[in-house]
Amino acid sequence: MIQWRSGRVVEVLREWAGAREVAVEVDGARLRGLAHTGLVGVPEPGDRVLLNVTALALGLGTGGYALVVALPDRLPPDPVAPAPxxxxxxxxxxxxxxxQxxxxGADEQDSPWHAxxxxxDSVxxxxxVTADLHSALPAVLAGARTVDPGLRVVYVMTDGGALPLSLSRTVAGLDAAGWLAATVTVGQAFGGALEAVTLHxxxxxxxxxxxxxxxxxxQGPGNLGTGTRWGFSGVACGEAVNAxxxxxxxxxxxxxxxxxDPRERHRGVSHHSTTAYGRxxxxxxxxxxxxxxGAFGARLREEAAALCGERHRLVEVPVDGLEQALAATPVPLSSMGRGYxxxxxxxxxxxVAGVHAARLVAAGGL
Structure with missing residues (x-):
């Protein structure tokens, strides 16, 4: 299940909140390694590291990293617990x-927010806003900010993709730019400003x-899909609507x-959306x-209307000014390897989902 390698750190490449990317020499080859520093410590040049290279060997995953599992010769100190x-x-x-x-957890008994x-029982x-891919996040925020740049927007990361929030350079960049007020990680995901047991x-x-x-x-970066009707992590979007x-x-x-997208099932409105929201x-x-x-715009409206049926409400949103708003995002826009x-x-x-949600805030939500 796991392909292990041992290597030596030769260079620090870059870092962001909770993560450090390093160059690791393994059997004469140079690999990109990623350390979630809150889990394994902070690797420095010269450190021996144990790596999980399974996803890298299979050509899977987001970023093409060998994951640092441990610094066996320089273990991080035990965390110092804050006072109760x-x-x-x-x-x-x-x-x-x-x-692990x-x-x-914000909702556990020892939390100052437990009471x-x-x-x-109500928000x-x-x-x-519910979205299938992690790459939707900056675009949703860009749209919302065209209505009100002062909105307090909180990102709630589910566990369908990456579990550590620190994998996301997108979140780190949005947070540094002041586009996000805070983050919450739910389910098995971790690393947010707040942790919670469930999406609710x-x-x-x-x-x-x-x-x-x-x-x-x-979900976090790196969604999972199998090309089947039900076997994709984005199905959780439907459950997020329910929650x-x-x-x-x-x-x-x-x-x-x-x-x-070269895959017909993702052209127009993706089958991920029609399944998650329609079913x-x-x-x-x-x-x-x-x-x-044009024809593509007409196709989108027709497919979205079919998805909505009698249950959902179709909202047509003009895109005036959104190209400029998207160009101003503080992080690169990239989805499935494609930019804007x-x-x-x-x-x-x-x-447009961000635009509509911000207009709801302006109008008083419900």
Whole structure:
């Protein structure tokens, strides 16, 4: 199940919050290694490192990294627990794997926010944008900021892709630029400003603890798909719609769209969206669709309307000014290896979801 290698760090390549990328020499070859520093410590040139190269050998994963599992000759010191009630926490994530972290859950009994969340049952009309791919996040924010750049937007990361939030250079860049107010990691995902057991308590924490005006729910980098009707991690978008609705939020379903994907099942409105929103989401949601010219624009509207059926509400959103807004994002736009120029509808579909959600905030949510 795991291909192990031992190597020596020869150079630090770059780093961002919670992660360090290093060049590692392994049997005369040079590999890119990624260390999640909160888990394994901070590798320096000269350190011997143990690597998991399985995904790299198979050509899988996001970024093409060998993952640093340990610095066996220089183990990191034991964490110093803060004084109660902040404590080290008792919430175990990536459970029963060799690198399981223990974190403080916002919803656990030792948390200073436990009392606020214990009986909480509503997010009070919070608009919640749900998206299939992690790459939708900056586009959603770009769209929302055209309406109100001062919105407090909280990203709630689910565990369908990467579990460590520190893998995401996108989140690090958005956070550094002030585009994100905070992050919450839910399920098996970890590393957010707040941790939560479920998406439901994650959304409640976003609203009641972090004061979110708007939440964006999407998996971490590196989604999983099998080319089957049901075997893809983005199916959780439908469950996110249900979670937002049952908590009294306003679900906004961002469509996965492409005019450039070579796979027919992802052209127009992707089958991921038609399955997640058309079949899994049992609660009604707003489904924004970008108003685009020509045959492709007509196709999008027709496919989005079919997805909505009698349950969801189709919302047509003009794209005036969004190209400029997307060009101003503080992080690169890239989805499935394509940037904005290669596939504009992909990013415009996410951006109009942000526009619509921000307008809901302006209008008072529900």
């Amino acid at each position: 009630p902040a404590g080290p926490g008792h919430l175990v994530k990536a459970r029963y794997t060799p690198l 972290p223990v974190v403080l 606020a969340l214990a009986e909480a 009070d009309g919070l608009p919640v 308590t994650g959304l409640l924490a976003a609203r009641l603890v972090l004061g979110a005006d708007l939440a964006v729910v999407a 937002a609705a049952v908590l009294g939020g306003r679900p906004v379903a961002a469509l996965r769209v492409s005019d450039a 899994v989401a049992l609660a009604p949601a707003d489904v924004p669709v970008p108003v685009l010219p 120029a290669a596939d504009p509808p992909c990013f415009l579909a996410s951006a």
